[in-house]
Amino acid sequence: xxxxxxxxxxxxxxxxxxxxxxxxxxxxxxxxxxxxxxxxxxxxxxxxxxxxxxxxxxxxxxxxxxxxxxxxxxxxxxxxxxxxxxxxxxxxxxxxxxxxxxxxxxxxxxxxxxxxxxxxxxxxxxxxxxxxxxxxxxxxxxxxxxxxxxxxxxxxxxxxxxxxxxxxxxxxxxxxxxxxxxxxxxxxxxxxxxxxxxxxxxxxxxxxxxxxxxxxxxxxxxxxxxxxxxxxxxxxxxxxxxxxxxxxxxxxxxxxxxxxxxxxxxxxxxxxxxxxxxxxxxxxxxxxxxxxxxxxxxxxxxxxxxxxxxxxxxxxxxxxxxxxxxxxxxxxxxxxxxxx
Numbered sequence: 001x002x003x004x005x006x007x008x009x010x011x012x013x014x015x016x017x018x019x020x021x022x023x024x025x026x027x028x029x030x031x032x033x034x035x036x037x038x039x040x041x042x043x044x045x046x047x048x049x050x051x052x053x054x055x056x057x058x059x060x061x062x063x064x065x066x067x068x069x070x071x072x073x074x075x076x077x078x079x080x081x082x083x084x085x086x087x088x089x090x091x092x093x094x095x096x097x098x099x100x101x102x103x104x105x106x107x108x109x110x111x112x113x114x115x116x117x118x119x120x121x122x123x124x125x126x127x128x129x130x131x132x133x134x135x136x137x138x139x140x141x142x143x144x145x146x147x148x149x150x151x152x153x154x155x156x157x158x159x160x161x162x163x164x165x166x167x168x169x170x171x172x173x174x175x176x177x178x179x180x181x182x183x184x185x186x187x188x189x190x191x192x193x194x195x196x197x198x199x200x201x202x203x204x205x206x207x208x209x210x211x212x213x214x215x216x217x218x219x220x221x222x223x224x225x226x227x228x229x230x231x232x233x234x235x236x237x238x239x240x241x242x243x244x245x246x247x248x249x250x251x252x253x254x255x256x257x258x259x260x261x262x263x264x265x266x267x268x269x270x271x272x273x274x275x276x277x278x279x280x281x282x283x284x285x286x287x288x289x290x291x292x293x294x295x296x297x298x299x300x301x302x303x304x305x306x307x308x309x310x311x312x313x314x315x316x317x318x319x320x321x322x323x324x325x326x327x328x329x330x331x332x333x334x335x336x337x338x339x340x
Contacts, residue, residue, distance in 0.1 A: 078103035080153035080204070082319065083146065085137055085195055087130065088115045091227060091276060092158035094312035096130050099156075102316050102340065107131040109146060110159075137191040144194070147202035154223035154319040155199040157253075161187040184242075188249035192226060196257060199224050200265040221267040223319040224260075226253055227311070230274035230303040230329065254327060261325055269318040270327045275305035304330045313337035 082099045086092040087108025093115060099106045106129070113134025115127060135142040137159060147155070161182060203222040228250045231238070238244035257268035275291050277284040287305075294302035314336035318324040324336065 079105075079320070081105045081107055081151045082316075083143070083152050083155045083199075084108045085143070085155065085157045085191065086110055086159035088112045088132070089158060089160075091308055091311060093126075094308045095156055095158055095315050097126050098309075098312040098316045098340070099319075100126060100129055102320070104153075104316075105131075105151075107133060107146060107152075109133045109135045109137060109143065111136070137194060138186050140194055142194070143191075144198040144202060147198050150202075150204070152199075152203045153205050154203060154225070155195055156225040156227075156315050156319065157192050157195050158227045158315075159187060159191050160227065184245045184249040185252075188246075189252045192253040193256060196224055196260055196266055196268070200260060220322075221261070221264050224257065224266040224268045225315045225318045226257060226268065226270045227315065228254055228270045228272050228327070230272045231301070232270075232272060233327070233329075234301060258326070267322075267325055269324040271311060271314060271318070271333055272303075272327055272329050273306045273311050273333065274303035274330070276308050276311055277305055278308050306330050306333055310334055310337040313340040316340060 079102070082104040084092055084095050084099065084106060085108075087096045087106070088110040092108065092110070096106045096108055108130055110132075111134070114132040115130075133146060135146075137143055143155075161184065199222045205220045205222055229247065231243070231247055232250040232254060234247065238247055254270045257266065257270060260266045261268045275287060277288050291302060291305045295304040310333055314328070314333035317336040317340040318328075321336070321339065324332075328336070
């Protein structure tokens, strides 16, 4: 569980190190980021951004330059705009990478805004090609404001919080700390409800090349992907209270998305990974092996772990395959990842 090393070539920045370098694995899937602050979301015109930038802030200046490039070229994306909620997290950042490589223009909303750590650690072309927005997705108008800019074809929700305290920074692959008073209901259910409602109203599934269809194609429901957790399928109460609260919020989102899919408002896919890991972090190996062994022995309620690459690829594939709906376990995620 980590931030991915890369090189951002569009802008040279002073290197920054990430103080949280210890490696821990996820036992559930949604620990990307909690969208919990109240900063700017809507991005004004480039001239306004330049006028308001403080001088002598190289990182902010770099963001301005990156946004200038996007202002000139984002309209050339081949598949339209994809909104990723929690795009600065362990899972969300990989989804952004996969979406870019699949031909989408990617916009991220998260509590932190721009991704943490040295931009050179991100895969080539990712840091300076994603439109990083900073916003509080708990607020009802945050997501709608961004989607209202137009051109969005789908939304992926990768916002989450495993532990409602600063200890979450140790469990989160991106070192995310929740805001004071954060609850599972706010971080998961409230943000997902806002996102699904706004996506159903404002996304344009046919906005990419080949859009403008009529008839059934013009009424295609909006693709919406929710990163849930394998434990959401449990039919019994979780052994600890915090985990039960976490799963109650996940199930509430899945139930709402199921209703909206039946109504034709969205085409929702709920990905249910258990442990999510990265192949280049050896400290994750013991937990990964334990999950693999438990699953192969047929132990109840033990799903096989998935790599963050598999999860991210499956999320993007759900957007574009035109058919994925409902709760999808590791078998379906592996299949979808192979199709991308």
